[in-house]
Amino acid sequence: MRVVVLLLLLHVALPVHALADQCREDIYLQILGAGGPELDDGRTSSGYQLWLNGQAKLLLDTGSGTSISFGDSGADFATVDAVLFSHLHTDHSADLPAFVKGAYFTGRNRDLYVIGPDGNHLMPATGEFVQRLFGKNGAFSYLSDYLYKGRERFQLHAVDATEPGENAVFVKDFSWGLVAALTVHHGPVPALAWRVDVGHCRLVYSGDMSDNTQKLAGFATGADLLMLHMAIPDNAHPVAQNLHMSPTQIAQIAKRVQPKKLLLSHFMKRSERHFNESLRLIRQQFHGEVIIAERLLTIPLSHSDGAE
Ligand SMILES: [Zn+2]
Structure with a gap:
């Protein structure tokens, strides 16, 4: 009898504590593009936006076509605080000029942060990337007033998210939450994973x-929504495996992190050919909710009452 009472108490007590720490904000991730760089895959390239209290606050990557999706979503660029780049390949960054120029036709009057990885022999750092686009000698130098104190209503602030140490993360505070970056391995290309914390979300x-570095799972601990890119099948060429995680690796990361929701994105024809098999591999190890990204799909981070 005493055991039954104890169990009943635990049953009542645990959810109350858990519910207090649950994500209850009005916060959503929306897919602007779930594809890679292929021209004939019927997808826009990678990009996502974070909605908070009915306003778009963040863009995560701006691959080609994402500015069209942004318009289709009904979001207003005037409310966006920052563009966070995972890396600067075209399928993640090509639409930045479209957003900056398009902003002219909105009521935007707040500065825009553009934050991304540091550079190397192959890729410019994010600050240099922005200079090469919008600087005085840039391809779009007619927009250079956005970089210098000019006549425009807002300024662009480009930031290289360099890490102070191997396990340290870059962090930036916004009025509504915190963003943090972790250096990840994308072959020879400087790349970041991003974490966004808003309230308990x-x-x-x-x-x-x-x-390769096996650091993502630790960085992602406590994720309500974990978004991983599934660009290759398990049997991909070694060159592709040096750039992307395999479905088996996705399964292992998801199993360790145990997110409330696992979102798969960045599909390519090579990964779609093996889609069902890859999904089966993932579901063998991860038994939570798996969501397949598609353009304009909107996913709440919060949980409904009673959800664990
Ligand atoms: Zn990509």
């Missing part, structure tokens, strides 16, 4: 990465 975005 946590979103983690892998970007494109192999899991």
Whole structure:
């Protein structure tokens, strides 16, 4: 009898504590593009936006076509505080100029942060990337007033998210929450995973990465929504495996993190050919909710009452 009472008490007590720590904000992730760089895959390239209290606050990557999706979503660019880049490949960054120029026709009057990885011999750092686009000698130098104190109503602030140490993360505070970056391995290309914390809600975005460093799962602990890119099948060429995580690696990460929701995105024809098999591999190890990204799909981070 005493055991039954104890169990009943635990049953009542545990959910109350758990509910207090649950994500209850009005927060959603929306897919602007769930594809890679292929031209004939019927998808826009990768990009996502975070909605908070009915306003778009963040863009995560701006691959080609994402500015069209942004318009279709009904979002207003005037409310966006930052663009966070996972890396600077075209399928993640090509629409940045479209957003900056398009902003002219909105009521935007707040500065825009553009935050992304540091550079190397292959890729410019994010600050240099923005200079090469909008600087005085940039391809779109006619927009250079956005970088210098000019006549425009807002300024662009480009930030290289360099890490102070191997396990340290870049962090930036906004009025509504915190964003943090972790260096990840995407072959020879500097790349970041991003974590966004708003209240008790946590979103983690892998970007494109192999899991060679095996650091993502630790970074993603406590994620309500974990978004991983599934660009290859398990039997992909070694070159592709050096750039992207395999479905088996996705399964292992999801199993460790145990997110409330696992979102798969960045599909390519090579991964779609093996889609069912890859999904089966993932579901063998991860038994939670798996969501397949598609353009304009909107996913709440919060949980309904009683959800664990
Ligand atoms: Zn990509």
